[in-house]
Amino acid sequence: FTEIRQKIFEIIIKYKKPIKAYEILDVFTEVTGKRAHPPTIYRAIDFLIENGFIHKLNSINSYVGCFHPKVHKECYFLICKICNIYKECCDKNLTENIFKSANKRDFIVSNTTLEIEGHCNDCIQK
Known part of the structure; x- marks a missing residue:
């Protein structure tokens, strides 16, 4: 994992409910003190989905951790x-x-x- 992918994965896993991309961006900024651009967040999310670490819930446009990888x-x-x-x-x-x-x-x-x-x-x- 890159540092950004790792941090985004941690944010999604620790969040108890489905989380939207811009919420991930806000939490990322809050936790790291760095402002990432939306495409950076989406690239990390895409990587995490493609590799089975998270799921996208399309009906509510949110992301959740995969607990059965x-x-x-x-x-x-x-x-x-x-x-x-x-x-x-x-x-x-x-x-x-x-x-x-x-x-x-x-x-x-x-x-x-x-x-x-x-x-x-x-x-x-x-």
Whole structure:
């Protein structure tokens, strides 16, 4: 890791909820005392995604750490629509079924980020 990639990875991992790129930029500046340009942050984010260290949650345009890097491509996410808390879940059978279904339809999958939105128990109880 470069110093910037390492710091951005630490920021994402330590953040308890999904974090947006400009929030990462703000925290990076606060923690390091250095102002990075957005393209620098995005390049580091892209590297971290490509190498299985983090995930992008497209539905909320945010990033989260990958807590199952050995099965990075077999994960799906449960995302609370109220508080944005998320759960990373891994299911090899689900992923295999998606790939099989796509292959039957002459489709090659390049990304299997599956996001399921709903409400967490804490928000339901409120």
